[in-house]
Every structure is written in C-alpha cells, then in structure tokens.
Amino acid sequence: MERQDLRKAGLKVTSPRLKVLQILEHSQQRHMSAETIYRALLDSGEELGLATVYRVLTQFERAGLVSRNNFEGGQAVFELADRTHHDHMVCLETGKVTEFFDERIEVLQREIAEKYGYSIEDHSLVLYVRPKK
Amino acid sequence: MERQDLRKAGLKVTSPRLKVLQILEHSQQRHMSAETIYRALLDSGEELGLATVYRVLTQFERAGLVSRNNFEGGQAVFELADRTHHDHMVCLETGKVTEFFDERIEVLQREIAEKYGYSIEDHSLVLYVRPKK
DNA sequence: ATGCCTGCAAAGCTTTTGCAGATGC
DNA sequence: GCATCTGCAAAAGCTTTGCAGGCAT
Numbered sequence A, B: 001m002e003r004q005d006l007r008k009a010g011l012k013v014t015s016p017r018l019k020v021l022q023i024l025e026h027s028q029q030r031h032m033s034a035e036t037i038y039r040a041l042l043d044s045g046e047e048l049g050l051a052t053v054y055r056v057l058t059q060f061e062r063a064g065l066v067s068r069n070n071f072e073g074g075q076a077v078f079e080l081a082d083r084t085h086h087d088h089m090v091c092l093e094t095g096k097v098t099e100f101f102d103e104r105i106e107v108l109q110r111e112i113a114e115k116y117g118y119s120i121e122d123h124s125l126v127l128y129v130r131p132k133k
Numbered sequence C: 001a002t003g004c005c006t007g008c009a010a011a012g013c014t015t016t017t018g019c020a021g022a023t024g025c
Numbered sequence D: 001g002c003a004t005c006t007g008c009a010a011a012a013g014c015t016t017t018g019c020a021g022g023c024a025t
Helices: A002-008 A015-026 A034-043 A050-063 A103-115 B002-008 B015-026 B034-043 B050-063 B103-115
Strands: A066-069 A077-080 A087-091 A097-100 A118-131 B066-069 B077-080 B087-091 B097-100 B118-131
Touching (some): A015 A034, A015 A077, A050 A066, A050 A077, A103 B103, B002 B015, B015 B034, B034 B050, B050 B077, B103 B118
Parallel strands (some): B087 B118
Antiparallel strands (some): A066 A077, A087 A097, A118 B118, B087 B097
C-alpha cells in the first residue's frame, strides 16, 4: 500500500503525494515527465500545483521511490523505482521507451572503470533508436 | 588550418568563430561548457558575447566540428570532434573527464537494439566514477 | 498544537532569439 | 554592396524556492 511507502520515507501522507504515486503506478506509460503527470492529474479532476509535483517527485527520488532519467529533450522523465537496475532505449520516431538489462555490458563497464583506477558510482546508458526497416 | 574548416562548413571566417575554435584546440581541458569557453576568452582579453559562443557552438555542432555532451549538472560540455567515436567517464570528485572506447560494448548495444527491432541512431554512455581506494 | 505541506508567484539557470548595427567577401 | 554575423537584452523552457496559509498527526 502506498501509504506505507510514504510513511517509511518519513513523508506525511497527503493527497498530492498519493495522487502522484497512483499516476505513476497506473498510467499506461511508465516514463513520465513532471508536466505529463501534472496534466494527467488535472485531467482527472485533481487540483494541485506543478511546483508540488516537482517537489514531490524530488522527495520520492531521494526516498528511492522513483528514479529520474535525463533523456534528450529538456524534460526529465520519472519512473517508479520498483524494478532492478536497467538501461533505456528511446525510439526517436514514436518516443517509446524500452527498458533493457545486459549483464555483459555491466561487467565491461566495471572492467573499464577499473582499468583507469576508478569504481563506478552510477552510470547512464541510453540508446536512441529507430524501427529497423 | 581552422579557416578552412570554417569555410568548408559554409561559415564565414569571423573573429568569434576562430577564437572559439582555438580555445577548444589549445585549452588544457578538452571538455568545456559554453560558459567556460566564454570566460576563457574574456580572461585572455577577447571581446565577445556569451550568446555568440552558444550560437557558434551550435553551428559547429551541426557542421560536425564539435560534439555536445549532456553530462549531469545542467551545463552541456563541448569537445572538438577530431577523434573517432568514444564514450565518457566523469570523476565525481575531481570532475575529470576520461574518454574510452570498447568495441565489445558497441557490438552488444547493436545486438540489443536489434533484438527489439530497432537500429541505433545514436547513443550516450557515461560512467560516473570515483577513484578506487 | 505544531511542524510539515501546498499553492502561487517569483526567481534561477541554461540556452535561444529578435533586432539593429557591424563585418567578411 | 549585401548577406551573413555579432552583441545586447529580452524571452523561453524547465525546475526550484520564499512565503503565508492549510493540513496531517
């Protein structure tokens, strides 16, 4: 239940927070910008401010409930952090986002970082693709 | 010679364009934001506007003379497009940017895109790392 | 009761753009 | 000479923040 998630994160259970969580859980698209979430809520008759959506998403991110992706195109997109690590593929024609995970790439990345005397804290891999003709 | 590069790109040879190219060629850091380039030029006594730096960089990018990287932290960084394709590693402690290339990762990426019926148009791989203790 | 939230409006930051004058060819 | 540039200031787009009132507990 979402209320627990919020409490566990030290956040009071408020209407805007529940609404945003619910949109992220039940919307057909898994990856949404703050603005998209905001509009979805307005359209379903909810009253809240865009600033609140941003604030709530930032708190959720810090709490580990959602993750933020900076794809090309200005707006960050958020997704529920209910899955294990994965990377993304963005279709340049439809905007569709596909998630994928490949352990071999993960291993190679660690190997490369190590070769330079580093260890990986975080990484970002995005493929911008087009349907193959 | 830089003047040729500019002409070839259909750009008039102007002072701001030459200056920006020279900074990119001769600065100790290879990856610079528009603002950093702008400051470097001001500091060396050149007169030009920040808007011009942005305009010039965008034109250079379109002409294939520089490439733009969107690392975390708001500002895009530019580098001379004088090398073959490579990816980046950014040290979270020093900000140092290291370039690397691994054909195995490239192959895996193509393989994955293909599995989903796509072909890769572009991709972005950035490792955020820390010195290994 | 009180400390955490929210909405609104304003501000912040990076980047882009309109316009009038300047400059390369 | 004329199209292309440049600088300046203003605008744009996304996101954050200050503040005064509102709500959860």
